[in-house]
Amino acid sequence: MQVIRIARIVGATDERTRNLVVVDGGQKTHVHCGADVLLSGLYQDVSGTSICPVCGKETRMVIVAGRLASVDPQSALLHYVVEDQRRFSICCEATFVFDKEECLKTWLGSHDGASGKTSSLPEFMNEASARRGPR
Numbered sequence: 001m002q003v004i005r006i007a008r009i010v011g012a013t014d015e016r017t018r019n020l021v022v023v024d025g026g027q028k029t030h031v032h033c034g035a036d037v038l039l040s041g042l043y044q045d046v047s048g049t050s051i052c053p054v055c056g057k058e059t060r061m062v063i064v065a066g067r068l069a070s071v072d073p074q075s076a077l078l079h080y081v082v083e084d085q086r087r088f089s090i091c092c093e094a095t096f097v098f099d100k101e102e103c104l105k106t107w108l109g110s111h112d113g114a115s116g117k118t119s120s121l122p123e124f125m126n127e128a129s130a131r132r133g134p135r
């Protein structure tokens with residue numbers, strides 16, 4: 001008997017956003033923000049890309065067993081805003097993956113909305129898996 005697994009993608013959207021999640025079978029889904037790419041990796045192995053809002057460079061992520069297996073470039077940083085602390089849900093409006101610190105600083109200099117936290121991608125994955133519990 002064939003077991004059909006249904007992908008659980010966080011923040012899936014029909015819009016063509018800067019953020020893309022690819023699940024095992026090659027199914028591609030756009031998601032609202034960079035954090036959604038990482039959070040989707042809590043539920044199945046995924047790879048994904050997120051485009052820096054400042055310079056347009058792509059950051060590539062591979063998540064295996066709920067951990068970040070690789071990130072390219074290594075200098076990538078996530079700025080994120082937690083909307084609901086209890087559920088660790090993310091406010092995508094001010095959540096972006098930057099390919100390098102310089103881009104984050106440029107963006108922070110012109111951003112006057114909600115300010116959040118900055119962390120490396122592996123740090124965010126660790127916090128997310130601790131807060132959201134096991135799959």
Ligand SMILES: [Zn+2]
Pocket residue numbers: 052053054055056057098099100103
């Ligand atoms: Zn950049």
